[in-house]
Amino acid sequence: MTTYRPGAPHRPPPPLADRGRRPRPLPLTAVWLLTRAGMLLLLRYDDLGIGAVGLEVHGVYRRWYDQLAGGSFPAGDVTWQYPPGAGLVVLSPGLLPWLTYFQAFVALTLLADAAVTLLLARAGGGAWLWTAGLPLLLHLPLARYDVQVTALAVAGLLAVRAGRPRLGGVLAGLGTLVKVWPALTLLGAPPGRTTRRAWTSAALAAAAGLAVPALAFPHALDFLRHQGGRGVQIESLGGTALMVARLAGWPGRVEYRYGAFEFTGPQVAVVAQLSLLLTVAALGWLVAWRVGARRWTAATAADAALTAVLLFTVTSRVISPQYLVWLLGLGAVCLTSRHTVLRPVVLLLLPAAALSSLAYPVLYVDLLRVTPAACAVMVARNGLLAAATVLACRRLWRAARRGT
Template sequence: MMLLLLAHDSLPVLGGRVAREVWRGYHHWYGTLSTGAFPAQDTLWQYPPGAGLVLLAPGALPWWTYLQAFVALTVAADAVVAVALVRAGARPGRSLYGAALWVGGLPLLLRLPLARYDVLVTALAVISLLTLKRSTRACGAFAALGALVKVWPALVLLGAPRGRGTRSAWTSAAATGASSLVFLALAFRDPLAFLRQQGGRGVQIESLGGTVLSLASHAGWPGGVRYRYGAMEFTGPHVSAVAHLSLALTAAAFGLLLLWRVRARHWTEATPYDAALSAVLLFTVTSRVISPQYMIWLLGLAAVCLTSRHTTQRPVAVLVLAATAASSVIFPLLYPEVIDRTWTGTALMLVRNGLLTAAAALSFVRLWRSGTARDVPGARRRPRALPKSRAPALLGDARGAGRRSRGLPG
């Protein structure tokens, strides 16, 4: 169905051509990357250096056009995620709900996932989480590769179990990331050029701050909308203040996640999954940009959570699914309404971002409670040491009980 919609991408009823990003943006960058340089002077280039390898990958299928090869690789990544979720869910004590969420939820975004490279990034994050139990080193390596492509997969390591597991995962991530970055720096010119473009971004109309400004425009705010840095962004008074507030909220979200990490005392097999979803949700809703393809990340992480029967994120997954459906109505179906800030467009943004904000708040609250509660089913806790004053007495009671059980005087 998604492929059929992409084949008819130009139909007016579908709201616009989403494949334009591939054959106009990605393909253009492919030409620059093929010369051994990143598009440093292009303000639309805002991706970490690992993204260059992803955009070069369709060249390995020369018998197809760039768009066809890119879609083929995306479909393959989609299949990898589905198979990984099925295998994880089919194990004893696990659940296939995660696979069902991914297979049934991704088409809610219509053909958009096939025309963005976020499915490939999500595949790296999903594999990273699902390999954690078997190999913390593999988990860290996949997370690092994902972070080199689009940064956010680094957050999946937040919930790694304390002690040797965390050290192993983060050491592997650091080694993989550093060696890969050195390779990219030697193979291409200007690998860090994306930082300059990222720093100049403003408030996108689909972000939470953008929703506030859209509402303000109905109350007389005189700002406008302009295409900048590959997105429709607000311009006018107070936009800079909203952007800085978003950055402050992102910093606060990071502080909350660190506080949870310090205070958490219980870990189940689902805790790393739940922490990853909660972290990415918090960073998404506080971001200056919430593009529709971000929902692909959240669907993938929610699906990983649902593979475990110990997850606390089931209601969060439902909210993510609802927000995904709302996102496809916003883009591409009714995107002109959002750009023009009509009441319909503003209402749609309120619904979608309201669902995401509720999901982020609920996710963190449930993660916090599961990590700090006294009794959590399936949780592993540190054994509590007995007070020194009580240990000899309890030991004596135990010896006496053993002597009496054998008919000996206590």
């Protein structure tokens, strides 16, 4: 096994040195086409009793598009909680004027999906996990822009591993401007020159990408104010605890606030504060891991990225089902390396994704009513995510100190 040690000259191995077996293109392509056709079919008949997943694009994204096309970021809209780069994704369907906004958005999402599949296949593994894992979320990935963000994160991680840290940093920086979490993908970059180049490029790309809209367009930074008021979403770990408490007689209620369904009532503020404290603790653990790590393999960057995003997911006040898109993408990158220590963790993501789609959109009405069946699904889903997080932390910590 190739290891990298702090203080020693860092030269990543040639890309071919760490590739797993490439998937056969014809079976992979056939399964991709078949599964994506099924996802499109579900999206086409989205009104058949399994949740109005497409309304996010039809209503919210299209409203944002009109505001952005008019030269301003959404003003006074508490559902706009994303960095300015998200505006480019919302505007991108305008590149296909011969299609409706909804059709263009889905077409571009499928294009990003195909790009992720191709990148993973060329890297020598992980493409099957992505191809077969994404449909477990049913048609949801086609009606959110998380696939596009995941494409930037996947490309950035693979670029760093291929010995192109500046390109990887730029891609991570651009991803951070769309949704903040891609910043975590550089946490495990090999120490020394690679880390300096990757982190510097990411910071410059993010700073430049933030400064331009902030100076040129009004309300570009309003998203910062909207994030602070969020409460405990029903699908989060804290929400699951409150759901169990509700079944036991707790008097809290479910209300629509800040673009999501959240719990309100006694002790909700305490649960929200506890989530924030756990997020701070997660950040401290990641810093301690980075400072104390002594060995890097070609898989460490991807393993650290998945662990970091898992930590911030399970400690968040919000765990929307599309977060599983991120985790599946990062897990697929882990599987491109034979040296990954997170293979068992990645496998836990598959049933977690299936349970996420069972909660939303299939049983979402039950979830809002806090029925025992919906509660059981959320306990199982969030239990899997919590177990995956603990296992990832344990395996990453050991690998960084003793090797694998």
